[in-house]
Structure formats: structure tokens, C-alpha cells
Amino acid sequence: MDNQLKRGLLDVCVLAAILDEDSYGYKIIKDLKPYIELSESTLYTILKRLESAQMLTVRSVEHDGRLRKYYHITDAGVRRIEDFKEDWKEIMTVYQFVTKEDHQNHE
Amino acid sequence: MSKQEFLARLRDGLNGLPQDDIAERLDYYSEMIDDRIEEGLTEDEAVAAIGAVDVIVPQIVSEIPLPKLVRESVRPKRQLAGWEIALLVIGSPVWFSLIVAMLAIMFSVYVVIWSVIFSLWAVDLAFAVSSVACLIAGLVLILRGGGSAGLVPIGAGFILGGLSVFLFFGCLAATKGAAVLTKEIAAWMKSLFIRKENGR
Numbered sequence: 001m002d003n004q005l006k007r008g009l010l011d012v013c014v015l016a017a018i019l020d021e022d023s024y025g026y027k028i029i030k031d032l033k034p035y036i037e038l039s040e041s042t043l044y045t046i047l048k049r050l051e052s053a054q055m056l057t058v059r060s061v062e063h064d065g066r067l068r069k070y071y072h073i074t075d076a077g078v079r080r081i082e083d084f085k086e087d088w089k090e091i092m093t094v095y096q097f098v099t100k101e102d103h104q105n106h107e
Numbered sequence: 108m109s110k111q112e113f114l115a116r117l118r119d120g121l122n123g124l125p126q127d128d129i130a131e132r133l134d135y136y137s138e139m140i141d142d143r144i145e146e147g148l149t150e151d152e153a154v155a156a157i158g159a160v161d162v163i164v165p166q167i168v169s170e171i172p173l174p175k176l177v178r179e180s181v182r183p184k185r186q187l188a189g190w191e192i193a194l195l196v197i198g199s200p201v202w203f204s205l206i207v208a209m210l211a212i213m214f215s216v217y218v219v220i221w222s223v224i225f226s227l228w229a230v231d232l233a234f235a236v237s238s239v240a241c242l243i244a245g246l247v248l249i250l251r252g253g254g255s256a257g258l259v260p261i262g263a264g265f266i267l268g269g270l271s272v273f274l275f276f277g278c279l280a281a282t283k284g285a286a287v288l289t290k291e292i293a294a295w296m297k298s299l300f301i302r303k304e305n306g307r
Contacts, residue, residue, distance in 0.1 A: 024142070027142075067134075
């Protein structure tokens with residue numbers, strides 16, 4: 001997949017992974033695994049980016065005698081997901097056009 | 108590899124980055140390893156799942172902007188003594204001009220690379236323009252009754268046109284090459300700041 005496209009998708013994927021309930025690094029990676037490939041270092045960069053864009057907040061929670069960071073989605077983060085859904089509708093319209101052209105040319 | 112060994116290696120690799128950044132990243136990877144161990148993996152397996160330090164470090168460095176790296180490597184690690192500050196001020200005509208010179212050299216490297224690309228495109232454009240001019244001149248000659256003498260510029264026009272098309276692909280490849288090259292130079296400049304710190 002094109003890198004630029006994947007980067008945009010990953011941002012939304014990570015936000016979606018914390019939409020229903022707060023989550024932590026390893027769980028986000030596990031939850032996304034069936035859908036999109038994501039390495040630890042990439043996730044770190046995305047979380048940082050989303051945090052500075054104020055789309056999520058971070059809090060440390062004690063777990064089993066150590067600290068674990070939980071990520072919580074903000075209103076701006078939820079809006080980002082909604083925007084993505086809107087954008088996607090437009091992309092699907094273009095997709096239909098592109099595949100239709102393909103079809104005609106190959107007949 | 109044990110978790111401690113992995114984190115120690117990572118810390119070594121990131122030496123030269125801001126201390127806060129290093130601490131935060133080490134915490135992050137430490138949590139990732141602990142979560143995997145909690146799920147039933149052995150320590151070795153959990154560390155292996157994160158990936159090789161040699162792969163992770165360049166990835167992290169490439170994501171940090173160059174100005175931040177430079178700022179961090181020139182920041183003194185302790186409070187400067189009075190005489191050191193005095194020396195810095197007295198020496199400023201020397202070190203300031205050295206820094207300016209270094210920046211100028213970096214800048215000129217970019218200019219040299221891109222001016223070669225620019226002149227290649229200029230040559231290509233010249234071929235294309237003169238090709239059109241030759242064709243027009245040839246046609247005018249023939250229409251004015253010059254007869255076969257007009258064929259010479261037309262032939263030249265076609266040759267120039269062909270050359271310009273040929274050169275176009277060369278220019279395109281050279282531009283892509285230069286883009287890759289400048290990116291690599293930027294990466295190399297960043298690595299200088301990391302390596303310097305490690306050498307201490």
C-alpha cells in the first residue's frame with residue numbers, strides 16, 4: 001500500500017481502537033493485527049502525533065506493580081473518525097468511476 | 108536477549124537524543140515487553156517480537172527533525188563555569204563563522220546537485236524549442252519557394268525533437284536520483300550527530 005495513504009489510515013485505525021474504551025499500546029497492536037500491519041515504533045510515532053494534535057490523552061495506570069499507559073480519545077479524535085467516514089464515501093464514488101472505466105476499456 | 112540488555116542497547120543507540128525522549132521511549136518498549144510476557148511469552152520471545160535494535164534505532168532517528176538533534180548535541184550537559192562563558196563569547200568570531208561556513212557548505216552541496224538538474228532540463232528545453240524553430244524555418248523556406256533547401260532545417264528539427272524526447276527521460280531519472288541523494292545526505296547529516304555522541 002502507498003506509504004502516504006497507509007499513514008493516514010493508521011491514524012484513524014489507532015483512534016478507532018480506543019473509541020469504545022481506553023486502551024494501551026500492546027492491546028492496540030493486537031486489536032489492529034487482523035486488519036493492518038503496525039510495528040511498535042510506528043505506533044509510538046502515531047500516538048505522539050495524535051497526542052500533540054489533541055486527538056487523544058494519555059494517563060498512566062498502575063498494573064501489576066508497574067505502570068501502563070492508557071490512551072483516551074478526545075472529541076477532536078472522534079471528529080477525525082467522522083471526517084474519515086465522510087471522506088471515504090467520496091473515495092468510494094471515485095473508486096466506482098475508476099473501476100467502471102477499467103471495465104469498459106477491457107471489453 | 109534479556110529485556111534489560113535490549114533496553115540498554117536501545118539507550119546506547121539513542122544516545123544524543125533529548126533525555127526525556129529516550130526515557131519515554133524506553134518506558135514504552137519496556138511496557139510492550141512486559142505486556143507480552145504477561146500474556147505467556149518468555150522474556151526472550153517477547154524481546155524478539157519487538158524487533159532488532161539495529162532496525163528500530165534508524166527508524167526512530169529518521170523521525171526526529173534535524174534541528175532538534177542539533178540543538179540537543181550542542182546543549183551543555185552541565186552548568187557552564189564563568190570562564191567558559193567568557194571563552195565562548197571571546198571565541199564567538201571564530202566558532203560563529205565556522206558554523207556559518209558549515210551551513211553554507213551544506214547549502215552549497217544542495218545547490219550544486221540541483222543546479223546540475225536545472226541545467227539538464229534547460230538543455231532539454233533548448234533542444235525542444237530549437238526543434239520547433241527549425242521545423243517552422245524549414246516550412247517557411249519551402250513555402251517561399253526555397254525548394255529542397257527547406258528540407259535541411261526540417262531534418263534538423265526532427266533530429267533535435269528526437270534528442271529532446273530522449274533527453275527528457277534522462278532528466279527525469281536524474282531528478283529522481285537527485286531527490287534520493289539529497290534525502291540520503293540529510294539522513295547522513297543526522298547520523299553525524301548521533302555518532303559523535305556515541306564516540307564520547
